[in-house]
Amino acid sequence: MAEVQCPHCGGANLYDAAFCEACGKALPTGHGPRIVKDSELATTSAGRSVQQLELAKTMKKAFGALLAVAIIQVIATVLISFAGNDPRVDKKALQTVLIVMGGIGAGFFVLAIWARSSPLPAAVVGLVVYVSLHLISGILDPTTLYQGLLIKIIVVAVLIQAIQAGIQHRKLVQEMGD
Amino acid sequence: MNDERTDPWSHDWPPADPPSPKEPDALDLDDFLDADSAGLAAPAAPPAPVRRFCRTCGTVVDDFTGICPRCEPSQEELDARPPRREDAPSIASSLGLYFAVLGTILIGAISIRFGAPEAKTTCLISAVMSVVVLLWVVGSWKTVSPCLTTVPAAKWFIIAALGGGATYLLAMGMMVMLAKVLQLPEVDEVGPMMEGGLSLPVIFLLLSVQPPIFEELAFRGIIQPAMMHYMSVRDAIIVSSLLFMVLHLMPLSFPHLFVIGLSLGYLRHKTGSLYPCILLHFVHNTLVLLTDMP
Numbered sequence: 001m002a003e004v005q006c007p008h009c010g011g012a013n014l015y016d017a018a019f020c021e022a023c024g025k026a027l028p029t030g031h032g033p034r035i036v037k038d039s040e041l042a043t044t045s046a047g048r049s050v051q052q053l054e055l056a057k058t059m060k061k062a063f064g065a066l067l068a069v070a071i072i073q074v075i076a077t078v079l080i081s082f083a084g085n086d087p088r089v090d091k092k093a094l095q096t097v098l099i100v101m102g103g104i105g106a107g108f109f110v111l112a113i114w115a116r117s118s119p120l121p122a123a124v125v126g127l128v129v130y131v132s133l134h135l136i137s138g139i140l141d142p143t144t145l146y147q148g149l150l151i152k153i154i155v156v157a158v159l160i161q162a163i164q165a166g167i168q169h170r171k172l173v174q175e176m177g178d
Numbered sequence: 179m180n181d182e183r184t185d186p187w188s189h190d191w192p193p194a195d196p197p198s199p200k201e202p203d204a205l206d207l208d209d210f211l212d213a214d215s216a217g218l219a220a221p222a223a224p225p226a227p228v229r230r231f232c233r234t235c236g237t238v239v240d241d242f243t244g245i246c247p248r249c250e251p252s253q254e255e256l257d258a259r260p261p262r263r264e265d266a267p268s269i270a271s272s273l274g275l276y277f278a279v280l281g282t283i284l285i286g287a288i289s290i291r292f293g294a295p296e297a298k299t300t301c302l303i304s305a306v307m308s309v310v311v312l313l314w315v316v317g318s319w320k321t322v323s324p325c326l327t328t329v330p331a332a333k334w335f336i337i338a339a340l341g342g343g344a345t346y347l348l349a350m351g352m353m354v355m356l357a358k359v360l361q362l363p364e365v366d367e368v369g370p371m372m373e374g375g376l377s378l379p380v381i382f383l384l385l386s387v388q389p390p391i392f393e394e395l396a397f398r399g400i401i402q403p404a405m406m407h408y409m410s411v412r413d414a415i416i417v418s419s420l421l422f423m424v425l426h427l428m429p430l431s432f433p434h435l436f437v438i439g440l441s442l443g444y445l446r447h448k449t450g451s452l453y454p455c456i457l458l459h460f461v462h463n464t465l466v467l468l469t470d471m472p
């Protein structure tokens with residue numbers, strides 16, 4: 001592990017030190033006070049409020065992911081609705097498909113709005129519904145599993161991150177309440 | 179300068195265990211030589227700790243223990259902290275339960291699609307799902323056992339039975355309306371089972387007994403308390419109802435399934451028991467079964 005020499009007193013400090021342990025002056029290491037890792041909880045009130053802000057930011061990303069899913073779903077619904085012009089398509093079946101797809105899109109819009117006030121529950125529901133939907137459509141037609149794989153991975157990753165941040169946030173709030 | 183001192187602070191912060199007061203004695207000769215060559219105030223005997231300022235916040239650390247008063251909790255503070263409650267199952271565990279049950283249902287659906295006998299497969303799915311839920315119940319017994327040992331007042335059972343009737347009426351109303359609007363044939367679960375050679379008692383077990391018990395154990399017994407650990411009661415009830423709704427995989431039934439989920443979640447929260455929930459679910463499913471019977 002690299003060490004940082006204090007420019008004021010010449011003392012050796014650990015690479016992640018923000019202040020010299022020997023003279024107490026700030027070190028020009030460029031990474032400032034140490035940020036706690038994901039799995040740790042800050043112990044100072046200042047650290048806690050910084051960590052709380054960070055976690056809240058990660059949780060709010062659930063809003064973006066859910067909104068993106070909603071928009072993609074609405075676009076897909078509109079595209080499929082054009083199939084109604086094709087005389088070979090069964091109108092009744094199409095109507096049901098459109099209602100279900102539009103309903104899912106609307107549901108994700110509601111989840112996105114909910115995520116602004118309660119990101120953790122919205123992210124949990126969003127993740128479960130999103131993964132379930134793609135599992136089901138993958139079983140009905142295995143080729144759909146690979147469609148838009150990158151978007152799927154990003155959405156799932158963002159939602160999982162938001163849930164983890166939400167759990168951590170909850171622990172932090174509990175700890176601060178103690 | 180070759181300062182190879184061992185630093186107890188180099189890896190974990192905050193430290194799992196605060197250092198013992200002996201820490202400053204653990205310095206070796208090199209430290210003093212280094213301090214001298216750097217032109218610092220040479221530590222005279224008894225040796226002062228080299229670490230005099232906190233490297234995270236720059237505050238002067240405790241002379242004796244080397245603990246930063248701002249960044250690291252003292253032993254007294256650590257002792258005063260209540261132990262963290264980790265009894266409730268985690269969100270990951272409850273999502274695992276949900277996907278295990280969903281996986282069972284989907285595997286069954288695939289098998290039926292590829293020609294497995296429908297009646298037998300349905301029985302098998304019920305059995306596997308029950309085993310899966312039981313595994314989770316055993317795993318989170320601390321959470322489930324209170325709702326099984328608590329028996330609420332009789333009025334809650336009456337409310338639950340009436341609630342089952344109400345949700346049945348709602349479900350029927352919704353289905354009839356949707357069937358009219360969309361001109362769809364009404365869903366009939368019982369007919370195919372009868373044709374598959376299942377007797378009425380078996381169908382009764384499959385539709386009216388198994389789902390109420392095991393779905394309630396899963397959703398109201400495990401998932402809802404797990405969510406309540408991390409979010410408000412209201413949100414936990416909403417989340418468990420939405421998961422309950424999605425698991426049924428019938429988009430047209432989603433509105434009334436959500437309402438049923440909310441009622442069950444409310445009962446579970448108000449009574450702290452699973453029995454009224456099981457009763458409501460049983461009454462609802464039995465009424466549906468009676469309606470669908472030829």
